Amino acid sequence: MSFIRKPRVPYEGQEVNALGRTRADYEGFMSTLCAGCGHDSVTAAITRAFFELSIPPHRAVKISGIGCSSKTTAYFLGQSHGNNTAHGRMPSIATGTQAANAGLHCIGVSGDGDTLSIGLGQFAHAIRRNVNMLYVIENNGVYGLTKGQFSASAALGAKPKKGEANVQMPIDPVKTALALGASFIARSFSGDKAQLVPLIKAGLSHKGFALIDVLSPCVTFNDHEDSTMSYAYAYQNLQPAADADFIDPNREEIVTDYDQGDIIPVTLHDGSKILLKKAEEDYDPRDLGRAFDYVMRHQEQGQIVTGLLYIDETLPDMHEGNKTVGTPLVDLPFEDLCPGSDALASLQERYR
Amino acid sequence: MPAAKNRLNDFVLKIANVNGTGSASANGLLMKSFFRMGIPVVGKNFFPSNIQGMPTWYEIRITKKGYKARSGTVDILVAMNAETYGDDIKEVAPGGYLVYDSTWPRQKTLSRPDITIIGIPLAAMCNEEYSNPRLRILMKNMAYVGAVAALVDIDMAVIRELISQIFASKTDLVPANMKAIELGHDYVKANFTCPLPLRVKAMNKTKGHILIDGNTAAGLGCVYAGATIGAWYPITPSTSLMDAFKAFCTRFRVDRSTGEKRFAIIQAEDELASAGMVLGAGWTGARAFTCTSGPGISLMSELIGLGYYAEIPMVLFDIQRVGPSTGMPTRTQQSDIQICAYASHGDTRHVLLFPADPGECFDHAVAAFDLAERLQTPVFVVSDLDIGMNDWMCKDFKWDDGYRPDRGKVLNDEDLEKVENFYRYLDVDGDGIPYRTLPGSNPKGAYFARGSGHDRYGARTEVGDEYQDVMDRLLIKWQTAADLVPPPVIRRAREKTKLAILSVGSCDGAVREALDNLARRGAMLDYMRVRAFPFNEKVESFLAEHDRIFVVEQNRDGQLKGLITIETEVEKDKLISVLQYDGLPMDSRVIERAIGEALAKEVAA
Ligand SMILES: Cc1ncc(C[n+]2csc(CCOP(=O)(O)OP(=O)(O)O)c2C)c(N)n1
Numbered sequence: 001m002s003f004i005r006k007p008r009v010p011y012e013g014q015e016v017n018a019l020g021r022t023r024a025d026y027e028g029f030m031s032t033l034c035a036g037c038g039h040d041s042v043t044a045a046i047t048r049a050f051f052e053l054s055i056p057p058h059r060a061v062k063i064s065g066i067g068c069s070s071k072t073t074a075y076f077l078g079q080s081h082g083n084n085t086a087h088g089r090m091p092s093i094a095t096g097t098q099a100a101n102a103g104l105h106c107i108g109v110s111g112d113g114d115t116l117s118i119g120l121g122q123f124a125h126a127i128r129r130n131v132n133m134l135y136v137i138e139n140n141g142v143y144g145l146t147k148g149q150f151s152a153s154a155a156l157g158a159k160p161k162k163g164e165a166n167v168q169m170p171i172d173p174v175k176t177a178l179a180l181g182a183s184f185i186a187r188s189f190s191g192d193k194a195q196l197v198p199l200i201k202a203g204l205s206h207k208g209f210a211l212i213d214v215l216s217p218c219v220t221f222n223d224h225e226d227s228t229m230s231y232a233y234a235y236q237n238l239q240p241a242a243d244a245d246f247i248d249p250n251r252e253e254i255v256t257d258y259d260q261g262d263i264i265p266v267t268l269h270d271g272s273k274i275l276l277k278k279a280e281e282d283y284d285p286r287d288l289g290r291a292f293d294y295v296m297r298h299q300e301q302g303q304i305v306t307g308l309l310y311i312d313e314t315l316p317d318m319h320e321g322n323k324t325v326g327t328p329l330v331d332l333p334f335e336d337l338c339p340g341s342d343a344l345a346s347l348q349e350r351y352r
Numbered sequence: 353m354p355a356a357k358n359r360l361n362d363f364v365l366k367i368a369n370v371n372g373t374g375s376a377s378a379n380g381l382l383m384k385s386f387f388r389m390g391i392p393v394v395g396k397n398f399f400p401s402n403i404q405g406m407p408t409w410y411e412i413r414i415t416k417k418g419y420k421a422r423s424g425t426v427d428i429l430v431a432m433n434a435e436t437y438g439d440d441i442k443e444v445a446p447g448g449y450l451v452y453d454s455t456w457p458r459q460k461t462l463s464r465p466d467i468t469i470i471g472i473p474l475a476a477m478c479n480e481e482y483s484n485p486r487l488r489i490l491m492k493n494m495a496y497v498g499a500v501a502a503l504v505d506i507d508m509a510v511i512r513e514l515i516s517q518i519f520a521s522k523t524d525l526v527p528a529n530m531k532a533i534e535l536g537h538d539y540v541k542a543n544f545t546c547p548l549p550l551r552v553k554a555m556n557k558t559k560g561h562i563l564i565d566g567n568t569a570a571g572l573g574c575v576y577a578g579a580t581i582g583a584w585y586p587i588t589p590s591t592s593l594m595d596a597f598k599a600f601c602t603r604f605r606v607d608r609s610t611g612e613k614r615f616a617i618i619q620a621e622d623e624l625a626s627a628g629m630v631l632g633a634g635w636t637g638a639r640a641f642t643c644t645s646g647p648g649i650s651l652m653s654e655l656i657g658l659g660y661y662a663e664i665p666m667v668l669f670d671i672q673r674v675g676p677s678t679g680m681p682t683r684t685q686q687s688d689i690q691i692c693a694y695a696s697h698g699d700t701r702h703v704l705l706f707p708a709d710p711g712e713c714f715d716h717a718v719a720a721f722d723l724a725e726r727l728q729t730p731v732f733v734v735s736d737l738d739i740g741m742n743d744w745m746c747k748d749f750k751w752d753d754g755y756r757p758d759r760g761k762v763l764n765d766e767d768l769e770k771v772e773n774f775y776r777y778l779d780v781d782g783d784g785i786p787y788r789t790l791p792g793s794n795p796k797g798a799y800f801a802r803g804s805g806h807d808r809y810g811a812r813t814e815v816g817d818e819y820q821d822v823m824d825r826l827l828i829k830w831q832t833a834a835d836l837v838p839p840p841v842i843r844r845a846r847e848k849t850k851l852a853i854l855s856v857g858s859c860d861g862a863v864r865e866a867l868d869n870l871a872r873r874g875a876m877l878d879y880m881r882v883r884a885f886p887f888n889e890k891v892e893s894f895l896a897e898h899d900r901i902f903v904v905e906q907n908r909d910g911q912l913k914g915l916i917t918i919e920t921e922v923e924k925d926k927l928i929s930v931l932q933y934d935g936l937p938m939d940s941r942v943i944e945r946a947i948g949e950a951l952a953k954e955v956a957a
């Protein structure tokens with residue numbers, strides 16, 4: 001077998017979560033990505049978020065498309081089922097998974113190529129259905145796995161390491177998701193774990209489609225001096241809109257009384273709370289118009305805003321919209337599904 | 353005009369109309385009236401890919417012998433569409449009848465010395481009776497029902513009962529409809545000698561039968577099989593399958609008190625997505641399906657390959673229509689046989705079931721889910737527009753309450769406790785089918801499904817031997833599949849013969865009728881209808897037993913013949929294609945003619 005399991009060496013004083021599990025319980029196989037690849041940091045953040053949320057690993061399900069980013073579902077949650085599907089098709093497969101078993105925590109991992117080119121249609125429609133899942137884009141502006149071609153998120157005029165500058169307009173997943181009406185939209189940076197981990201936790205706890213667009217530099221093809229997706233560029237141009245503190249009612253007592261002007265509390269479906277510390281006075285992530293305006297205004301100044309940019313906890317998710325029963329469809333006994341011979345006999349009277 | 357001989361319960365009635373005028377219910381009413389009089393019927397609807405204003409025909413064959421196909425002739429034509437008068441009149445067999453609306457003066461084109469023309473002022477009568485313009489159009493249809501009833505002697509009590517049942521929830525509509533029927537009926541009685549020599553008389557040959565279309569039957573089969581998820585993208589002629597699934601689920605699977613649904617139907621953004629949803633749901637453990645037609649199969653091919661290689665159960669209904677490309681969406685064909693068999697890149701082969709009528713659509717729907725889960729692979733039910741959208745007379749559907757779904761080799765948490773190790777792609781039993789676990793189960797059962805190269809333990813690999821090992825095991829599974837799929841149906845001639853017909857799906861009725869007629873002329877042929885791919889031993893031995901095999905199918909390229917040549921040991925030159933691919937349902941004369949000619953040549957040679 002050509003995969004390497006991470007060594008699991010227990011030690012005294014090891015950090016455990018509410019389930020008594022260690023971080024190692026949330027890890028997967030050893031990464032095979034390039035050393036320094038942003039995607040590995042996202043993997044670490046996802047691992048940490050699941051651990052801190054004390055989600056039983058086997059109650060999670062990981063779906064991905066194709067790309068370096070999509071490979072990473074093998075590198076976390078080794079005790080969960082995973083499905084590394086086809087290029088750009090993660091959203092539909094995640095939708096089917098969620099449709100069948102709404103009781104699972106569903107995380108989808110994708111790349112900018114996977115989501116914004118070949119998979120743009122499925123991405124849009126998963127948003128439209130408000131599928132209850134966390135959707136992470138590991139965004140590096142290039143197709144890493146096919147060796148560095150520009151992706152649809154590359155900035156106008158972005159220069160590759162070799163060859164000609166990009167002459168096409170970028171597709172910004174955040175603005176796209178805002179326009180499509182996603183119920184949870186965030187942006188972050190692979191290098192900012194302090195911001196990213198609470199966002200992942202909030203996204204997992206949100207009931208509906210939660211998008212986190214993570215700027216995740218490709219050290220091999222897009223981390224050079226002129227790149228707008230490099231570590232250096234990110235450090236210089238990222239502008240946090242709001243810092244999210246995620247509060248899990250099972251673990252932390254909620255004591256603060258929040259309404260202190262620059263803090264916005266948002267209660268999620270499962271009772272957990274996000275405290276948003278606003279960086280700017282006029283910003284409110286519950287207001288779509290202002291969120292759009294805020295993102296645009298900073299973009300014009302060359303800044304990329306990060307944090308939880310928009311949230312709507314009231315939007316019904318796919319199952320609510322469908323009025324599906326509470327029991328996951330996979331768990332319904334056959335007797336509740338098959339009408340039986342008597343029903344068939346009387347039904348057939350209609351066809352005589 | 354030659355005097356027609358009395359022909360009881362054996363003629364064809366065809367109604368020419370304009371689509372969007374509500375003629376479907378009138379035609380259905382006629383069809384059901386014959387059926388309720390105990391006379392076997394075949395109904396074929398020829399409709400345009402259009403919503404309103406284009407020509408449409410409905411053909412009813414009244415067949416006391418209970419044949420299942422078109423006869424190819426028309427004896428009484430009700431011409432309600434002035435635009436097609438010219439063509440319609442040509443179709444009537446000598447000695448036949450043409451009924452038309454005589455409200456307006458008859459065109460010159462509307463005459464032929466060898467047929468009888470019957471003019472009825474349908475529009476004039478309805479305009480006088482009804483003031484509402486829409487009602488005038490609808491009732492004109494009912495008026496021709498009455499006229500036909502008088503002409504061929506349909507029992508009016510049967511019609512009256514049907515009308516009261518059709519409008520059971522809108523009883524106020526009964527009198528208007530009955531009135532229109534009587535207008536037509538009484539006019540004909542008063543002005544013509546009734547009934548015609550072509551007429552019906554009650555018999556007892558429809559008891560224990562229903563009139564149903566294949567898509568409704570398949571949708572019902574999905575409900576009975578316990579399918580909970582249907583993902584689809586609308587396309588003719590498959591749409592009515594999902595409509596039926598929805599209607600039956602709404603009837604049987606909605607909690608009366610809460611309104612909660614024990615099913616989910618997702619209208620996807622395209623067929624790629626519907627295939628993905630079905631795979632996601634199947635992988636997670638739900639019985640999930642999609643229905644589509646050729647263009648959808650083309651799109652789905654990418655993910656069908658994922659289903660094959662990652663070994664995920666999925667059920668696809670392909671209601672074939674005329675290709676290539678958009679083709680003729682409202683015409684029938686069997687031209688997706690090969691794309692379904694090999695859909696997707698790389699070495700892939702898929703299990704196909706070929707229903708021949710709605711009864712088999714119901715049975716095959718249930719079988720498809722069992723096979724998909726047992727074999728952990730995509731399974732296609734390859735139906736067509738003729739089966740899917742026309743009403744067929746079928747034996748009553750039966751259901752065994754002891755049936756439980758075959759979930760195949762799924763390890764639950766308890767099983768997992770007992771096993772030492774779980775490896776997803778390991779052939780433990782030697783039948784090529786590995787064990788699987790469902791997301792959410794015991795962590796011991798966690799595995800990583802992938803469409804990329806993997807070894808028997810489920811780990812990613814780029815090592816040639818390890819990859820090949822899995823591909824070879826999939827072949828063992830394929831052999832297992834051959835023993836699990838429904839065997840062919842074989843009909844032997846009265847005498848031993850080396851001649852045979854091989855056919856598939858909706859050709860069945862026409863083939864059986866052709867066999868009867870050929871036998872009457874002394875040509876003895878055995879017949880095998882394949883019901884599934886892979887082909888099993890029974891198929892092989894039938895092929896081996898015969899010297900000349902006519903392969904009857906509805907496509908240009910002889911797709912079944914091709915598949916048989918690739919996938920069996922048969923000597924290619926034993927097979928002779930008999931093809932019809934004009935988009936119309938198969939007709940026995942095509943078969944009789946082709947085989948008759950071939951045999952005559954042989955005798956001559
Ligand atoms: C249908 C199809 N076309 C093309 C490819 C080749 N391919 C593999 S990964 C990829 C791009 C991945 O880019 P991205 O999603 O940004 O991931 P990254 O590697 O940058 O993380 C492409 C085009 C494929 N796997 N499937």
Ligand code: SF4
Pocket residue numbers: 032033034036037038039068069140144145217218219220221
């Ligand atoms: S090529 Fe780029 S994206 Fe892919 S692993 Fe290397 S650094 Fe990461």
Ligand SMILES: [Mg+2]
Pocket residue numbers: 067111112113138139140141142143144151
């Ligand atoms: Mg990328």
